[in-house]
Amino acid sequence: MICALKSSFYRFFRSGLFAKTILFAFLIGLVDIFFINDFWLSYGRPRYLDNKYAVNCISALKILTPFWCGIFASSFTGKDISYRAINNKISVGIHRAKIYLADLAVAEISTILSVITSSAFICLITVIVPSKCGLVINGQLVENVLHTIIICAAFTGIYVLLQYFLSSQLFGLILSLVMIVGVCAGTIIAEDKLDQPYRVVVSHEEDSGDAVWAVNEEYIGGVPRTILTFLRDASPYYSVKSGDAEKMLSEECIAAVSVFVLSSAAGITVINKKEFN
Amino acid sequence: MEENVLEIKKLCKDYGKSHILKNVDLSVPKGSIFGLVGRNGAGKTTLMRILTGLSEATSGTYSIAGIESSDRKILSVRRRMGSTIESPAIFRNLSAYDNVKLQYINLGMTSYDSIPALLELVDLQNTGKKKAGKFSLGMRQRLGIAVALCGNPDILILDEPINGLDPQGIIQMREILLRINSERHTTIMISSHILEELSKLATHYAFLEKGEILQTLSSEELLNKVRKASRLRVSSTEQLCPVFDRNEIEYKVGDQETIDIFTEVTASKLVAFANEAGVEVITITENNESLESYFMNLVAKKDGIL
Numbered sequence: 053m054i055c056a057l058k059s060s061f062y063r064f065f066r067s068g069l070f071a072k073t074i075l076f077a078f079l080i081g082l083v084d085i086f087f088i089n090d091f092w093l094s095y096g097r098p099r100y101l102d103n104k105y106a107v108n109c110i111s112a113l114k115i116l117t118p119f120w121c122g123i124f125a126s127s128f129t130g131k132d133i134s135y136r137a138i139n140n141k142i143s144v145g146i147h148r149a150k151i152y153l154a155d156l157a158v159a160e161i162s163t164i165l166s167v168i169t170s171s172a173f174i175c176l177i178t179v180i181v182p183s184k185c186g187l188v189i190n191g192q193l194v195e196n197v198l199h200t201i202i203i204c205a206a207f208t209g210i211y212v213l214l215q216y217f218l219s220s221q222l223f224g225l226i227l228s229l230v231m232i233v234g235v236c237a238g239t240i241i242a243e244d245k246l247d248q249p250y251r252v253v254v255s256h257e258e259d260s261g262d263a264v265w266a267v268n269e270e271y272i273g274g275v276p277r278t279i280l281t282f283l284r285d286a287s288p289y290y291s292v293k294s295g296d297a298e299k300m301l302s303e304e305c306i307a308a309v310s311v312f313v314l315s316s317a318a319g320i321t322v323i324n325k326k327e328f329n
Numbered sequence: 330m331e332e333n334v335l336e337i338k339k340l341c342k343d344y345g346k347s348h349i350l351k352n353v354d355l356s357v358p359k360g361s362i363f364g365l366v367g368r369n370g371a372g373k374t375t376l377m378r379i380l381t382g383l384s385e386a387t388s389g390t391y392s393i394a395g396i397e398s399s400d401r402k403i404l405s406v407r408r409r410m411g412s413t414i415e416s417p418a419i420f421r422n423l424s425a426y427d428n429v430k431l432q433y434i435n436l437g438m439t440s441y442d443s444i445p446a447l448l449e450l451v452d453l454q455n456t457g458k459k460k461a462g463k464f465s466l467g468m469r470q471r472l473g474i475a476v477a478l479c480g481n482p483d484i485l486i487l488d489e490p491i492n493g494l495d496p497q498g499i500i501q502m503r504e505i506l507l508r509i510n511s512e513r514h515t516t517i518m519i520s521s522h523i524l525e526e527l528s529k530l531a532t533h534y535a536f537l538e539k540g541e542i543l544q545t546l547s548s549e550e551l552l553n554k555v556r557k558a559s560r561l562r563v564s565s566t567e568q569l570c571p572v573f574d575r576n577e578i579e580y581k582v583g584d585q586e587t588i589d590i591f592t593e594v595t596a597s598k599l600v601a602f603a604n605e606a607g608v609e610v611i612t613i614t615e616n617n618e619s620l621e622s623y624f625m626n627l628v629a630k631k632d633g634i635l
């Protein structure tokens with residue numbers, strides 16, 4: 053395991069991916085502040101003049117950082133497979149599962165580095181802007197960063213698995229990026245479906261004013277509603293969209309941890325069964 | 330008795346309903362250069378991929394340096410093996426030094442002092458920080474060999490290492506492999522489509538066709554088996570053939586001017602035949618059947634053509 057880890061880390065630093073992780077983290081922070089959280093649109097004055105601004109910006113990283121995670125998985129794991137350099141590790145007897153775990157470890161470290169750097173950048177901007185919107189490094193802020201790391205780690209887990217499963221750097225990258233958009237679109241659809249809270253709707257006749265009871269065809273009830281509600285609450289986009297970062301849903305964390313564990317297990321199975329060219 | 334570093338027993342590999350390898354039995358002697366000869370799709374690469382752990386055999390076993398493939402120790406014994414399968418497995422965004430160092434790390438080596446010497450062996454000592462992606466094909470092939478040579482392996486498995494190389498590159502690669510074999514006593518298993526080149530290297534051969542081993546033999550045995558021929562250059566082969574047919578001479582026409590005679594006949598007799606046919610003899614040379622034609626004859630015999 054040590055050899056596999058050392059080898060992956062050596063490549064992480066020598067191929068310039070460490071520097072790129074930091075650079076992209078700053079870019080993500082900038083995009084987050086200037087475009088996502090209205091700083092630019094409100095003429096340099098953040099929408100919230102309290103700690104909530106930084107917390108909300110950090111929360112938005114749950115959707116922005118996975119774009120970098122997809123690119124990283126493609127550049128790191130994808131290259132290992134497409135250049136067939138993974139053959140060099142297998143043919144010298146490094147256990148396949150260890151190769152996968154070492155690759156995953158480096159990808160996760162890049163994810164953590166990216167979230168921490170972006171968060172630090174956001175905090176820095178928050179304190180130095182002229183409007184002094186305020187920053188308090190408290191439990192809520194730290195909890196938010198940790199929460200964001202867990203979500204992004206789950207995305208990274210899936211992306212590394214995709215690279216091994218598809219063995220195509222480009223296809224893996226496209227699918228990774230489409231997945232983030234898919235999560236957002238899926239959340240919007242789920243929200244739309246759940247927007248009908250009542251099984252029966254009441255309307256009033258125009259002439260008599262009598263109440264007319266009718267079955268709401270669009271209402272989704274029972275088990276499908278429970279599943280849909282869980283999926284919506286588990287989606288990182290839901291908490292970002294609601295604009296209330298304090299509302300950190302346990303469903304989101306449970307789903308992320310489950311996805312991470314399952315994707316890692318699936319990845320180990322894939323690499324053990326895979327026939328490398 | 331010859332010691333074998335690789336022993337393959339009844340090895341089979343199936344992909345769905347197609348049988349890529351069928352009961353392959355093979356022994357590779359220690360210190361030999363073992364040439365795997367076969368057409369495209371014969372199963373050479375599949376066999377090498379199984380030996381290097383990239384693919385699993387459907388059935389059958391193999392052993393490396395006495396360790397059976399089913400034994401857990403096979404992973405550690407693979408550290409004594411280097412390989413390049415099809416094209417060199419290198420990172421194009423890293424330099425030659427970094428690629429070699431990465432393999433040193435994979436092998437758990439902590440001293441990197443021998444990297445410059447290894448790069449010198451494959452003539453890549455002056456590449457500096459140049460990325461492998463900017464190397465020529467020959468340089469990349471040589472870097473692949475350098476990566477395979479990391480840790481001074483006892484066995485080297487090379488699949489088509491001279492593919493796409495120019496004549497100078499082929500000579501360079503041949504010299505490197507012969508040097509490794511003689512200086513380090515490394516056993517080399519090599520496959521190549523360029524059979525003439527392979528015949529300049531190999532000490533042992535295995536002929537593979539449609540997943541089956543047709544024959545295994547040493548280069549001395551091959552030399553005894555290949556048919557000797559007298560190559561005749563004449564003004565016209567067309568007129569000469571009926572005379573040879575009448576005299577039951579075994580021959581093969583090369584082109585309008587060349588003809589190979591496999592029956593043992595003296596030069597004066599050949600000239601007499603030519604005079605009888607009314608053709609002029611330009612040259613008579615002694616010529617051995619090539620590895621290529623030997624292989625083609627073997628395949629033809631298997632297919633029932635000969």
